[in-house]
Amino acid sequence: MRRSRRISQLLFLTLFVLLFLLTRYPYKAWTPSDIFVQSSPLSALVVLLASRSFYIAMLIAAGVLLLTVPLGRFFCGWICPLGTIIDANDKLFKHRERQSGGARLRRVKYFILIFVLTAALFSVQLGGYVDPLALLWRSFTVVVYPVGVFILSGLFHALFSMGVFEDAVYSLYDMAQRTILPIEQPHFQNGGLILLIFTAILVLALASRRFWCRNLCPLGALLGFFSKHRLTKRVVDESCNRCGVCLNSCRVNAVGDDFVSTNIVECIECGECMDVCPEGAIRYSFGLNPPGAVDFSRRRVLQAGLLGFSGVALAKTVGVNRNDDRAVIRPPGALEEEKFLDACIRCQECVKICASTGAGLQPSLLETGWEGVWTPVLAPRLGYCEFNCVLCGQVCPTDAIRELSLAEKQKLKIGRAVFDKNLCIPWAEHKDCLV
Helix, strand or coil, X not given: XXXXXXXXXXXXXXHHHHHHHHCCCCCCCCCCCCHHHHCXXXXXXXXXXXXXXXXXXXHHHHHHHHHHHHHCCHHHHHHCHHHHHHHXXXXXXXXXXXXXXXXXXXXXXXXXXXXHHXXXXXXXXXXXXXXXXXXXXXXXXXXXXXXXXXXXXXXHHHXXXXXXXXXXXXXXXXXXXXXXXXXXXXXXXXXXXXXHHHHHHHHHHHCCCCHHHXXXXXXXXXXXXXXXXXXXXXXXXXXXXXXXXXXXXXXXXXXXXXXXXXXXXXXXXXXXXXXXXXXXXXXXXXXXXXXXXXXXXXXHHHHHHHHHHHHHHXXXXXXXXXXXXXHCCCCCCECCHHHHHHHCCCCCHHHHHHCCCCCCEEECCCCCCHHHCCCEEECCCCCCCCCCCCHHHHHCCCCXXXXXXXXXXXXXXXXXXXXXXXXXXXXXXXXXXXX
């Protein structure tokens, strides 16, 4: 089972990376680059609550939730690419053998989930900041991809300067330009904060394995609610000698202190305990489980809801709030500002595909207020919106950017250019200007 899970994780991570790299110009219509982000039930639910609108791709997320009911949190253990990266990263750190306890800390993810859903009810979109799939795509776009392009381009330039295997190097370079490399080196503003968050998720492995998954991930919390009556069952027979190997190996601390019981809400179906058991006393089967209990009391739910409501009130009334939508230029096809902020999950898919043409789209910071952090804006001094490109609408996973035909896009006004005649040489000085 462990070998099967690792193969599944590797295949889905490879698919994620492949779809990420294929999200570029020229874009193939058959490439479902947004399917991973669309498969997140958390993003779909938050957008549904915040925007009060339904988009067809929500059915993919609904399918994941429906499968979670009988199969438990299989998505976390077998599919989630961020979970796979965290598993690989955890190999670099040495962990304490005893991992029991920590129940209070793992309640935090349920607290975050209630907070995010409460904010969504009042049309404040926070799900995109903490959803693992949107978070991973954002980190790849703004941090991993630019660094990878810089290293790969530098390697090619070094080989060119050395003059070795010129024909082979030029062939590889030509292939890389057609498949991976953008027109020019992408530069993204606000990348430092995104890098810090992604690094922190990986460094948390110093505390325990899958620290993010077991304690902080709101998607895992949502899937946990739906796995309370799962049909997959961990069975421990009488040959168990209470050695504790299964408890120590459980990456999400789902094995009880008695080594027999299982927290089915937390278990991610990895099968690690079965494979490491020296007595072969553990197996997985299908059958009814006693209903699982989410480790989160009604009082905690009320506290999280009140805190979420307070956060909404602060976001709406204190400090930098939503600015006039004329202060920034949104991608062509973007919904009206209020609806756009509710539907956009800050995944940066539009920013990634724009990087292969003009790199004009950038993740914002406070240009559009607290609610608009990391939403895409056009930065004309850094790049342009290609007149013959409609790709951002094709890859947006939540329809925050409508898909336009080329004719519709070319007639659409996304902003107004203004120049100061007093500074313009032909206007002010009546001279020719070659610029």
